[in-house]
Amino acid sequence: MKLTVSTLTVALGLLALASLPSTSVGADSLAAPTQAKVDGIVKDIQTWAADPALVSAVKAQNTALPPDYAAMNQDKWKTLSVLDPFVRGFSKNPVGEFLKKKKSEVLAEAFVSDANGLKVGFLSKTSGWSHKGKPKHDVPMTGKTWQGQVEMDESTGLQTVQVSVPVLDGDKAIGSLVVGLSVAKLSQ
Numbered sequence: 001m002k003l004t005v006s007t008l009t010v011a012l013g014l015l016a017l018a019s020l021p022s023t024s025v026g027a028d029s030l031a032a033p034t035q036a037k038v039d040g041i042v043k044d045i046q047t048w049a050a051d052p053a054l055v056s057a058v059k060a061q062n063t064a065l066p067p068d069y070a071a072m073n074q075d076k077w078k079t080l081s082v083l084d085p086f087v088r089g090f091s092k093n094p095v096g097e098f099l100k101k102k103k104s105e106v107l108a109e110a111f112v113s114d115a116n117g118l119k120v121g122f123l124s125k126t127s128g129w130s131h132k133g134k135p136k137h138d139v140p141m142t143g144k145t146w147q148g149q150v151e152m153d154e155s156t157g158l159q160t161v162q163v164s165v166p167v168l169d170g171d172k173a174i175g176s177l178v179v180g181l182s183v184a185k186l187s188q
Contacts, residue, residue, distance in 0.1 A: 095121025
């Protein structure tokens, strides 16, 4: 076999790429048994998203956004500590309390957003204030369920797969419920 400089260069390049650490394990798919577990959990979170208290809270925020919410942006959000009273309010409000009751070892994170992608409640501080413009919020706003790729979640530090469902008022999407599922716990 005759090796040329270009063949050797390509081979070394592929070897170098293969040795790089990945922040996205199994980015395009999960093993069939793990995906089946995710599918079952999606049915559960669709039920959560239909809870009258959760729907009511999203409707209320869509109708009358508090001034401090309107003044918040991504840059300000990133500077806030998890102990900041503004941040803590989202885990202590009725939506945050509702999500705490749903917490399990598989559930790494959960948050509810209004029609504009702004937080209504969550288990713990999210990496972003608004998720509008991202598929995890925009797809559910069309009435469909979304599932992301397996990735390292920056807010939890865990390998997760996020799934999101619409919060519906009748047939109309008024917000989104996003959950991050621990891949390690799903695989057990």
